[in-house]
Amino acid sequence: MKARVHVSYKNGVLDPQGKAIGLTLANLGFEGVGDVRQGKLIELDLAESDAAAARKSVEAMCEKLLANTVIENYAIELEED
Amino acid sequence: MKASVIVFPGSNCDRDVQVALASAIGGTPDTVEMVWHGDSEMAKTDLIVLPGGFSYGDYLRSGAMSARSPVMREVVARAEQGVAVLGICNGFQVLTEAGLLPGALLPNAGLKFVCRDVQIRVENSQTLFTNGYQQGQTLRIPVAHHDGQYFVEPETLAEMRERDQIAFRYCDADDGRAANPNGSIDDIAGVFNDRKSVLGLMPHPERAADAIHGGTDGQGLLNSLVSALS
Numbered sequence: 001m002k003a004r005v006h007v008s009y010k011n012g013v014l015d016p017q018g019k020a021i022g023l024t025l026a027n028l029g030f031e032g033v034g035d036v037r038q039g040k041l042i043e044l045d046l047a048e049s050d051a052a053a054a055r056k057s058v059e060a061m062c063e064k065l066l067a068n069t070v071i072e073n074y075a076i077e078l079e080e081d
Numbered sequence: 082m083k084a085s086v087i088v089f090p091g092s093n094c095d096r097d098v099q100v101a102l103a104s105a106i107g108g109t110p111d112t113v114e115m116v117w118h119g120d121s122e123m124a125k126t127d128l129i130v131l132p133g134g135f136s137y138g139d140y141l142r143s144g145a146m147s148a149r150s151p152v153m154r155e156v157v158a159r160a161e162q163g164v165a166v167l168g169i170c171n172g173f174q175v176l177t178e179a180g181l182l183p184g185a186l187l188p189n190a191g192l193k194f195v196c197r198d199v200q201i202r203v204e205n206s207q208t209l210f211t212n213g214y215q216q217g218q219t220l221r222i223p224v225a226h227h228d229g230q231y232f233v234e235p236e237t238l239a240e241m242r243e244r245d246q247i248a249f250r251y252c253d254a255d256d257g258r259a260a261n262p263n264g265s266i267d268d269i270a271g272v273f274n275d276r277k278s279v280l281g282l283m284p285h286p287e288r289a290a291d292a293i294h295g296g297t298d299g300q301g302l303l304n305s306l307v308s309a310l311s
Contacts, residue, residue, distance in 0.1 A: 013232060014264060016192045065149060068142055068178065070185040071232055 001046045003058045004077040007067045008039035042066055051078055082106060082311040084128040085114040087156065087172075089136035089147045094169065094287060098132045101287040105303035106311075118150040127310040128165045129156055131172025133225070133285055143186060143228040144174030153179055165209050165310060166279040170226055173271070173281030182272055182281045183241060184233030189226070190264025196225040198296070199262055200254035201270045201284055204247045208277040211248065213305040219252055220298035222284040224262055229283040231265035231272070238267060246273045248280055 009015045015037050022036035044061075048054040058076050067074040084102050088095045095115065103110045116123050118136075123129075137146035147153065153175070160166045160181050168176040176182045189195055198221050206216040214220070233241065241247060248271035251261045261268045263283070271282025286299025 013187065014190055014230065016188055016190050016230075016264075020192055065141070065145065068145070068185055070177070070183075070234075071187060 001048055001051070001054045001081060002079040003044040003046055003054060004079070005042040005044065005058060005062060005066055006039055006075045006077070007042065007062075007072050008037055008074075010071060010073055013071050049081075051080070054078055082128065082307060083114070083124070083126045084112075084130065084306075085116050085123060085126040086130045086132055087116050087118060087152055088132070089118045089134065089150065089171075089175075091136040091138060092132045092134035092171070094133035094171075094285065097285075098130055098169065098287040101290040101299075102128075102130065102303055102306075104290070105300065105307045116152060118147065118152050121151045121155060123152065123155050123159070126159075126164065128167065128306055129159060131156075131166070131168040131175050133170030133172060136171055136175070139228065142174075142178065144171060144176075144178040147171075147175045148178035157181060160274075160279055163276065163278050165306065167210065167306070168279075168281040169285055169287065170224075170229075170283055173283055174228060176279060176281040181279050182274055183237050183246075184231055184272065186228050186283075187230040187232050188228050189230050189262070194225075194227045195229065195262045196223070197262070198223050198254075199270070199284060200252050200260065201249040202252040204250055205245045205273070205277075207245075208248070208273060208280070208305075209309040210273075210277075210280045210302055210305055212309060213301040220249075220284075220289075220301070221254070221296050222286055222289045222299050224284050226263070226283055229263040229265065231263075231269045231283075233266060241272065244275055246275065246277075247271075248273050249282055249284070
């Protein structure tokens with residue numbers, strides 16, 4: 001089973017990199033781009049084949065290491081092999 | 082007083098803080114014990130210092146890996162017993178990641194690495210770490226960081242203010258540059274835990290601890306610890 005973890009800043013947390021990307025897009029002539037937020041994508045290869053068990057285990061990984069829940073949200077996507 | 086400095090892979094201010102602390106204690110550098118991050122045991126100590134640097138290359142988040150290293154379980158246990166813990170720069174990041182201090186440190190609002198002297202104000206001089214300073218005294222101490230933007234939820238910030246957990250705030254210097262170098266919420270440069278036994282700060286007191294550094298305003302922090310813990 002593969003897991004994809006998307007980590008992103010919570011609302012209200014200043015993301016200066018996202019802001020710089022937004023400014024550069026505007027400089028390149030892309031119009032109509034509002035707020036830009038930059039996050040992280042972490043891909044995991046798991047031995048677990050049961051989806052519920054895999055999700056539980058990846059949630060624990062997010063809480064313990066992959067995300068800092070003071071400033072970040074995470075979303076987990078699972079994909080069967 | 083016994084002091085220990087934790088060394089992570091990528092720490093680079095460990096020797097500086099060892100020398101500055103030893104001189105405050107009045108001994109040779111080897112009176113301050115260096116503890117490798119992979120050790121799970123530590124001798125009895127009165128003060129644990131987490132030094133500045135770029136442990137684990139700031140991978141994932143600054144301080145994230147170090148906060149989960151074997152020695153940190155021992156550091157957390159000692160902190161819970163009331164042993165004093167000081168985190169400087171990367172050490173501050175590690176303390177927030179380890180949950181010993183509230184909040185988190187984000188990339189600087191200006192996106193640049195900031196390396197310069199800043200002016201900070203002592204907001205609480207009634208602690209182990211700050212008793213050698215006057216309340217409201219301003220200090221000139223260098224910072225050198227990319228991820229120094231302190232962030233905490235507004236509700237937690239209100240509680241911290243109530244409990245006098247703000248240790249230092251950036252304040253106006255006479256050189257005309259913006260006081261807050263990194264966009265930290267409420268101009269915060271350093272914070273205590275609720276018991277005031279743990280301090281994390283972005284400025285480097287060990288880099289302003291000898292006349293040869295060009296300033297000695299950081300010495301007061303180390304001397305405060307020595308007088309409180311000896």
